[in-house]
Amino acid sequence: MAAHESDDWWRSAAIYQVYVRSFADGDGDGTGDLAGVRANLPYLAELGVDALWFTPWYLSPLADGGYDVADYRTIDPAFGTLAEAEKLIVEARALNMRTIVDIVPNHISDQHIWFQAALAAGPGSPERELFHFRPGRGEHGELPPNAWPSQFAGETWTRVEDGEWYLHLFTPQQPDLNWAHPAVREEHEDVLRFWFERGVAGVRIDSAALLAKDPELPEFVEGVDRHPYIDRDELHDIYRSWRAIADEFGAVFVGEVWLPDSERFARYLRPDELHTAFNFTFLTCPWDAALLRASIDDTLAEHAPVGAPATWVLCNHDVTRTVTRYGRQDTGFDFATKRFGTPTDLALGTRRARAAALLSLALPGSVYLYQGEELGLPEADIALDRIQDPMHFRSGGVDPGRDGCRVPLPWTAEPWTTPWLPQPPGWERYAADRQAGDPSSMLALYRRALLLRRTQPGFGDGELTWLAAPDGVLAFAREDGLRCVVNLGEEPAVLPAHRSLLLASGPLADGLLPKDTAVWLRA
Template sequence: MAAPQPGKTPGHTDDWWRGAAIYQVYPRSFADGDGDGTGDLAGVRSRLPYLAELGVDAIWFTPWYLSPLADGGYDVADYRTIDPAFGDLGEAERLITEARGLGIRTIVDIVPNHVSDQHPWFRAALAAGPGSPERKLFHFRPGRGEHGELPPNDWPSQFSGRTWTRVEDGEWYLHLFTPEQPDLNWAHPAVREEHEEVLRFWFERGVAGVRIDSAALPAKDPDLPDFVEGRDPHPYIDRDDLHEIYRSWRRIADEYDGVFVGEVWLPDSERFARYLRPDELHTAFNFSFLSCPWEAARLRAAIDDTLAEHAPVGAPATWVLCNHDVTRTVTRYGRQDTGFDFATKAFGTPADLRLGTRRARAAALLTLALPGSVYLYQGEELGLPEAEIPRDRIQDPMHFRSGGTDPGRDGCRVPLPWTADAPYAGFGSRTAPWLPQPDGWPAYAADRQADDPDSMLNLYRAALGLRRADPALGDGPLQWLPSCDGVLTFRRSPDLICVANLADTPAALPDHTEILLASGPLDTDGRLPSDTAVWLRT
């Protein structure tokens, strides 16, 4: 059968991104092509047929650039060079081309807030000394106190720990994340010019879009004042001068028919919507839905709030259950607290994986039925649980900067199981993976699930296939229908309804002519059991 043509998927507009299903690849953990224990682009290329069969429209790659990997690649040393652990630029170009031939677009990750401390700009700034032009590309300042021994201000970190580090000549530099990630000075024209050139570099190599990391952070108050809770405007989050930056980026994207998705964590819906105006970003991640507990009323509120945020600017919503920073869905939904908050992560939190899996299956159908685009993190289609990494194998800086109390994010980054009976569950052939795979990992292997009609993998394949083929799914309107407490029921077209039962008791289904897909079997009376979802034809 001929591959679907990008942008021409049945049931979706020519603006493919408005209703796309996008698969997130964390390259280090997806597939190991050369057997050295680290995932790479050769491994991704070998699994492109799997992604095509899964039914996704695009792949978003977390950073694959040259990096010391102090923060999983979000400390970029060179945007024009693929990290040798992953391959080279030629391999990336072949991947983009081969994926496009299968109807799959490529989205890359850009990190505008900071670079690696190994970036040539920062190394030059350290060598040049105080007051130099090189240091003006960053935020270098003298310290406070009698001898400059105190940081220039008291800004809180996005991770635990300090936001300032002192260098040998006595000056301090700003880093909202780790010391290995110095913040760039976006008031400097060279910083803007460099990022615009990087965008062109990747668009010219065929990428279809760019995900913007920490998109609300790059602009800073030039005076770098102390942080005061509630002060408006915030000294480094969601500053108005960001919007002109993204307008200049949008003009570049429009030249290449490219799209943006921003990582924008903002509680103010009006401020959030500003990033989605027609001349700025195309889409932004929806974190209220991702972090919402498995509770019907709160999920409905999150859905309604998201759609209301997007409506004034005509932008499509994005939906995601998990990503490379967040506790995996099966584990989270199996815990007493089914929401997500970085501040509450702890070692040894119990989870009922059977319950979590049932809820994750229902959540998959609920999410894939919502209007807009959807992001699927690698391994979610296999129903992988969060892994508890032995303390001596943890690599995530969030763990170390918390003093060892935060388990970090490595538990959702464990290399994928592909083949149950192969070494390292088929992730690679010769060397143990960079993070240990838990006992029992082969039971989740893709090859085993492919042969099981009731597996999580086949549920996702069926749902994504229906979503691609049915004009009612993807972008478009949603109409809530009357339902019992704890049950979410909505119509996506005159003849397609999604019902998700989050109540403790079975729910009667509305009148229908056909069950298109269910996350689990109905009970003996034809009712929808608790923690189960269904798509109906009416």
């Protein structure tokens, strides 16, 4: 494909995350599929999003929800075929929605032909050089090569029959690739081209800061400047080569980059590297005016030097759903504190989630919406005998895992036929067909908000100016007189002078803005 001028749609886009397995079931087997997505493209177009981000839809044993990829060029048969994926990309584009796919470069499935060949070839073979195979420590090699901490709970090394150990920062079914090997780089660059040639407009990069490892595989020591496997300098050469490929096709990248150092984070967003990266400080921030304002300021400040737009995310397929999180005493998010039986006030959480929707959609940059967020879905309690997420099992059963935010969407009051995860009793109240006819529903709020964001001036990428406001109230101005005010305080707040009220997340009280409510105004 010839080089062409890049489009900056991604700087202000509203992007909808599709977890295919739970989105819509087209063939009635209890698993979401591409046929289900294609049938519901009009729903997504009416919702008003600009792009669809698909979590991995590739051939996979599903040991980790599809993030254990066995073949990047094959659609998993449970979801459909490559021909269906190609049709979906075209059909979505005809409805003005672009497609973003998920690439998982840190690791592959243990069923991938590369790893199977490495197991068969034995120690010292070229096939094993594509991974991190090492002899063990101890008198008989019975100890793992090092004690690196896992990205999940549990061990990071597994021993094979011939005595060697292989590295996996996640589950044993996800062996880490050796990114110092040229064949690994060449393969991923070819995979990028494969999907760009099929019309994909962008790529989300999973665990983007983990690929490169110190070749010596030294022990992890807290406080040492260079981490042995997180945010290593070698990564930037990889992403510069990827960016050159994306530029050939006018495609974009969004990186999953969890880094506390804002200067290190910004390096990934330099003009010749990634276009955008997920904003996890905002996603994990508690429902607190001062902390949210600091998160917004820090985000905009770290993006400004490299000219990259910020991204705003309230939840995704890995974290507790917004309605549930905001209804708890601890309204932030931390994997380490996720526990069974945490008390939740769903009415409070829903009110705050509605306000947070208007807040996030009014901020400068792009915004990501996780499927079901527009329906106000809460986190579901999954029976112990139905949990599938490896995070639960590797935590020794302490962490409930991520299945609670991955339950199939309720399209109608009738539940899916034998869904792969059970839909909780009472979920018919969240059904999309019921909400579509209710002007006060969460779905109606999102549809109205996304329509205004797409058609009214002042939204998307640009400047933000904070306005004077009482304690507990966030108020800011965007271009063309757009104002957003969010009351996180205890008392109703006076609205600033305005010409018109564009949208409110809940009813006003005698012209005042109640607590846990947001409005968009035109000054």
